[in-house]
Amino acid sequence: MSKDAASEPSARIILWLEQDTLRRKALADAAKLQLPDWCIAAGFVRNLVWDRLHGRRFSTPLNDIDLIYFDAADASRTRDKRIEDRLRRETGLNWSVKNQARMHRRNQDAPYSSTSHAMSYWVEVETAIGARLAKRGHKIELVAPFGVTQLFEQTITLNPKRRKLDAFRERIKSKAWLENWPKLQIVE
Numbered sequence: 001m002s003k004d005a006a007s008e009p010s011a012r013i014i015l016w017l018e019q020d021t022l023r024r025k026a027l028a029d030a031a032k033l034q035l036p037d038w039c040i041a042a043g044f045v046r047n048l049v050w051d052r053l054h055g056r057r058f059s060t061p062l063n064d065i066d067l068i069y070f071d072a073a074d075a076s077r078t079r080d081k082r083i084e085d086r087l088r089r090e091t092g093l094n095w096s097v098k099n100q101a102r103m104h105r106r107n108q109d110a111p112y113s114s115t116s117h118a119m120s121y122w123v124e125v126e127t128a129i130g131a132r133l134a135k136r137g138h139k140i141e142l143v144a145p146f147g148v149t150q151l152f153e154q155t156i157t158l159n160p161k162r163r164k165l166d167a168f169r170e171r172i173k174s175k176a177w178l179e180n181w182p183k184l185q186i187v188e
Contacts, residue, residue, distance in 0.1 A: 009148045014140045016048055017131055020059060022093075023048065027140065029091050030067050031133040033083065037115045038069035039130030039143040046126050049151050050181045060180060064094040068130065070115040075102035120145035123168050125157040157187040 017023050023044065030040055047060050067087070080097040087095040100118035104111045112118040119128040129151060130143040142148065150157055156177060158168045165188060178184055 009152050017140050027133050035069035036071045039132040041130030042066040042127050045129045064096045067097045070100045072101040075099045116145045123162050126151045154183050155185050155187045
């Protein structure tokens with residue numbers, strides 16, 4: 001990768017994911033499942049970028065690994081639980097698996113059409129970034145309905161589709177983002 005390519009935000013994220021042993025292995029483990037329209041999202045990408053932008057050489061430990069996918073043919077919670085249990089047993093890591101084909105009900109939205117569409121309704125813009133391995137070549141690709149630029153601006157931005165200010169503020173507080181990454185700025 002050229003120096004110019006490595007400075008482009010998406011390329012930087014991919015490089016950082018490739019350099020992170022735990023994240024690279026998690027992507028490989030998830031890819032083996034061959035789930036439709038999958039990615040690992042939320043803190044998996046967001047925290048890594050915020051760590052690097054705060055000058056940290058090591059990544060903040062993940063509470064869990066958020067594997068999401070979209071399969072309208074089988075949107076049962078039971079399936080997600082089986083996948084979680086399998087991944088936890090095989091990897092020893094804490095996984096959270098959610099088929100986005102059913103999540104619109106929990107969020108009181110119209111049905112989603114894809115993983116990216118579902119992510120476009122998440123509370124914060126910066127959380128709506130995921131990574132997966134491409135089917136061919138096993139190269140990392142990003143899923144980012146809002147792009148990745150805001151993540152590099154070190155902001156926490158309320159999603160204009162969500163507009164739930166209380167939930168937004170509660171997430172910032174409960175996840176201690178400002179304490180962990182003090183350079184972050186809130187954009188309501």
